[in-house]
Amino acid sequence: MRSGRSEPFQFFLNHPLPMSDESLKIGDGLTLASIGNQDTMAACLDDFGNSLKRSGRILIRYQKNLLLLKVGEPEVWTQVSAPGWRFIPQMDEGPVKSRLQDCSPIRAFQAGAENAMGIKKYVVLDDNRKTTARCTLYHLDNGERSLTFGFTQPLRGYDAEHSILRRFLEKNGASALDSHANLHAQCGFDQPMYDSKPSVEITADAPAIETANHLVATSLNVARQNEQGVSRDYDTEFLHDYRVNLRKVRSVLSLFKGVYGDEDTAHLKRQFSDIMKVTNRLRDLDVYLLAKQDLFGLLPERMQPGLEQMFSIFNKERRRELKHVIKMLHSSSYQRDMAELQEKFRSTDRLAPGPKAMTASLPFATHLIWARYSKVCRIARKIDRSTPDEEIHELRIQCKKLRYLMEFFAGLFPQRMLKDLIKPLKRLQDNLGNFNDFSVQQDSLQAFLNSYANSHRSGSVVAMAESIGALIILLRQKQAEQRAQVTQSFADFDSPEIRQQFTDVFHHGTSQ
Amino acid sequence: MKVVACYSNKGGVGKTAAAVNLAFASARSGRRTLLCDLDPQGAAGFYYRVKPSKKLENQEFFKDVERFTRAIRASDFDNLDVVPANMSYRDFDIFLARMKHSRSRLKKALNAVDHDYDVIVLDCPPNISRLSENVFRVSDYVLVPVIPTTLSERTFRQLTDFFEQHNLNKKKLLPFFSMVQKQKNLHKETMDRLRKQNKRFLAGVIPFSSDIEKMGIHRAPVLSYSKSSGASRAYRMLWREIDGKI
Numbered sequence: 072m073r074s075g076r077s078e079p080f081q082f083f084l085n086h087p088l089p090m091s092d093e094s095l096k097i098g099d100g101l102t103l104a105s106i107g108n109q110d111t112m113a114a115c116l117d118d119f120g121n122s123l124k125r126s127g128r129i130l131i132r133y134q135k136n137l138l139l140l141k142v143g144e145p146e147v148w149t150q151v152s153a154p155g156w157r158f159i160p161q162m163d164e165g166p167v168k169s170r171l172q173d174c175s176p177i178r179a180f181q182a183g184a185e186n187a188m189g190i191k192k193y194v195v196l197d198d199n200r201k202t203t204a205r206c207t208l209y210h211l212d213n214g215e216r217s218l219t220f221g222f223t224q225p226l227r228g229y230d231a232e233h234s235i236l237r238r239f240l241e242k243n244g245a246s247a248l249d250s251h252a253n254l255h256a257q258c259g260f261d262q263p264m265y266d267s268k269p270s271v272e273i274t275a276d277a278p279a280i281e282t283a284n285h286l287v288a289t290s291l292n293v294a295r296q297n298e299q300g301v302s303r304d305y306d307t308e309f310l311h312d313y314r315v316n317l318r319k320v321r322s323v324l325s326l327f328k329g330v331y332g333d334e335d336t337a338h339l340k341r342q343f344s345d346i347m348k349v350t351n352r353l354r355d356l357d358v359y360l361l362a363k364q365d366l367f368g369l370l371p372e373r374m375q376p377g378l379e380q381m382f383s384i385f386n387k388e389r390r391r392e393l394k395h396v397i398k399m400l401h402s403s404s405y406q407r408d409m410a411e412l413q414e415k416f417r418s419t420d421r422l423a424p425g426p427k428a429m430t431a432s433l434p435f436a437t438h439l440i441w442a443r444y445s446k447v448c449r450i451a452r453k454i455d456r457s458t459p460d461e462e463i464h465e466l467r468i469q470c471k472k473l474r475y476l477m478e479f480f481a482g483l484f485p486q487r488m489l490k491d492l493i494k495p496l497k498r499l500q501d502n503l504g505n506f507n508d509f510s511v512q513q514d515s516l517q518a519f520l521n522s523y524a525n526s527h528r529s530g531s532v533v534a535m536a537e538s539i540g541a542l543i544i545l546l547r548q549k550q551a552e553q554r555a556q557v558t559q560s561f562a563d564f565d566s567p568e569i570r571q572q573f574t575d576v577f578h579h580g581t582s583q
Numbered sequence: 584m585k586v587v588a589c590y591s592n593k594g595g596v597g598k599t600a601a602a603v604n605l606a607f608a609s610a611r612s613g614r615r616t617l618l619c620d621l622d623p624q625g626a627a628g629f630y631y632r633v634k635p636s637k638k639l640e641n642q643e644f645f646k647d648v649e650r651f652t653r654a655i656r657a658s659d660f661d662n663l664d665v666v667p668a669n670m671s672y673r674d675f676d677i678f679l680a681r682m683k684h685s686r687s688r689l690k691k692a693l694n695a696v697d698h699d700y701d702v703i704v705l706d707c708p709p710n711i712s713r714l715s716e717n718v719f720r721v722s723d724y725v726l727v728p729v730i731p732t733t734l735s736e737r738t739f740r741q742l743t744d745f746f747e748q749h750n751l752n753k754k755k756l757l758p759f760f761s762m763v764q765k766q767k768n769l770h771k772e773t774m775d776r777l778r779k780q781n782k783r784f785l786a787g788v789i790p791f792s793s794d795i796e797k798m799g800i801h802r803a804p805v806l807s808y809s810k811s812s813g814a815s816r817a818y819r820m821l822w823r824e825i826d827g828k829i
Binding site for chain 2: 197199200201202226227228229
């Protein structure tokens with residue numbers, strides 16, 4: 072068991088320990104003895120967003136074992152997990168899993184290249200041959216590069232012996248693990264870091280068309296990095312990120328009025344809308360399937376078989392839809408179009424400029440944001456209990472556009488101030504988003520039920536209608552709850568301070 | 584946390600072997616286990632190769648939790664720590680009582696050293712003293728190895744009488760047969776008779792075994808070096824039975 076005082080020691084080792092035999096005297100009646108060697112294959116795991124690498128953690132899998140270390144922290148965690156898991160919730164329970172709870176439960180973990188790994192275990196024995204400390208070395212070798220790291224394990228009541236072991240290791244070149252970039256690369260995990268929201272550098276006096284090109288090129292690039300993940304169906308976040316970024320492109324095209332010529336704008340809008348359309352149904356199905364547990368939780372057990380059947384139909388449909396999407400992504404026309412589009416936005420002279428093309432970015436931005444903010448307020452301030460749902464939907468869309476604009480031009484304004492403005496806006500958007508989700512779910516459940524009723528015998532339709540009917544009622548209640556909160560969420564966003572900030576920065580431009 | 588004492592008022596009955604192996608079985612089952620060697624002969628510590636710290640030997644470290652925890656040594660096995668003997672256990676009963684009755688205070692003290700145990704196994708000295716009386720009071724169960732012979736039968740009766748005289752809860756007593764030689768008729772008959780008289784005898788029976796005797800050579804519990812021997816099976820079975828009760 073662990074000692075209360077001694078801390079384990081994590082280290083790199085530049086060369087092997089000077090042990091010709093199985094054991095070596097390391098001090099005062101103490102012997103370092105080898106107790107086992109294992110040669111195996113190992114791979115480093117991370118998700119596409121490099122959650123672990125970003126937080127200085129390394130997760131290594133060898134056979135059924137998982138080894139987690141965090142650079143700069145002395146502890147090393149190990150556990151066994153049956154193979155086949157891809158998402159954290161699927162992992163067997165254990166100390167490694169409990170230390171990965173901050174990772175997204177819907178992002179798949181993927182393995183990097185396989186390395187040969189040698190594991191050597193040592194103990195420090197006293198003159199009674201009692202174990203007084205342990206030490207494990209891992210040697211990774213991928214043919215080009217190799218690396219040895221290890222950690223000690225102090226034992227309770229044997230602090231002095233652990234110190235002697237540590238001194239012995241340090242004398243033989245062990246240095247504390249404190250930089251992790253290299254370790255990831257050495258473990259064969261040096262793919263470029265994916266960033267779903269790269270910061271875009273824009274300047275105040277750059278022409279608006281240059282800024283627009285820059286924003287579109289960046290989003291296109293991020294979208295395209297997700298194509299392979301979508302095709303291989305690693306997890307649903309690839310398609311999500313892909314669509315978010317294409318939506319950003321479309322927002323630039325529709326919100327930056329007059330930057331590109333009318334003809335080009337219309338053509339580009341249609342092109343991107345056609346691409347996204349192919350993925351719409353797949354994303355809808357992903358959303359339903361991700362909500363499966365929540366929906367089951369809403370219904371009593373006796374009503375669940377109907378839902379089970381619905382989800383199995385969704386699963387089948389999803390397989391078909393995925394094939395469509397993959398077919399598109401792999402088609403030569405798509406590949407060619409995307410490459411051309413990327414090229415168009417990379418250069419400055421491929422798209423016809425509109426009347427606003429040469430406007431400086433800062434006044435262009437403040438004008439757009441102020442106009443959109445005013446529109447949001449106009450709609451929101453009129454909302455009361457009698458306002459039709461359509462107006463709430465309209466408010467959601469306007470808030471979304473405002474948010475996009477503020478994020479597109481984030482580089483032009485003080486970060487702290489933007490954060491303060493976006494925070495209550497985000498809460499309002501969450502509220503409106505939930506309102507919309509519950510509404511969309513009702514519609515799609517109803518649509519599913521209708522098509523099911525047309526193609527099945529009445530006996531099974533009754534059971535299905537009962538389950539889905541109950542769900543729709545519950546979702547309507549939830550939607551109403553969300554709707555009731557909208558006025559308050561807007562009031563939080565519409566505080567005098569925030570109004571003043573918007574006016575100062577985006578109307579009078581005084582914060583610059 | 585449960586306290587299980589291994590006790591016999593007669594020596595040479597397999598008491599220490601039982602404490603050493605049952606503590607091992609407890610740790611193996613995943614329970615964080617502490618084996619305390621209260622027998623000044625220090626055999627339990629010897630089997631786990633744990634030397635008492637020279638510095639601590641002359642201190643009264645049962646005075647408080649912190650001093651006691653400093654005497655704890657990791658064994659070579661997961662989930663198992665040992666407090667070696669050769670120490671003044673004058674205040675051990677006080678310490679134990681405190682551990683049991685003010686668990687929140689204990690928790691605080693143990694949290695300070697990042698530790699806690701599910702099971703504490705006590706290897707008690709083979710006599711009836713004030714220490715043993717206090718051990719009986721604070722233990723949840725008192726395991727008593729009994730060799731099925733007339734003499735051991737008599738010693739066990741002395742123990743039950745002691746419990747009665749001192750108003751101790753006899754339900755804590757969990758006797759089991761130890762060093763049993765199946766081929767001896769006397770052993771068989773004694774076991775049958777005692778089981779009829781006392782329903783609390785555990786079903787698990789520890790055989791007389793040369794594997795157990797070799798513990799002194801291996802300096803390790805028989806469960807670690809001879810897993811599939813009859814003796815190991817018997818200890819595992821006995822622990823499962825005890826574990827079911829605690």
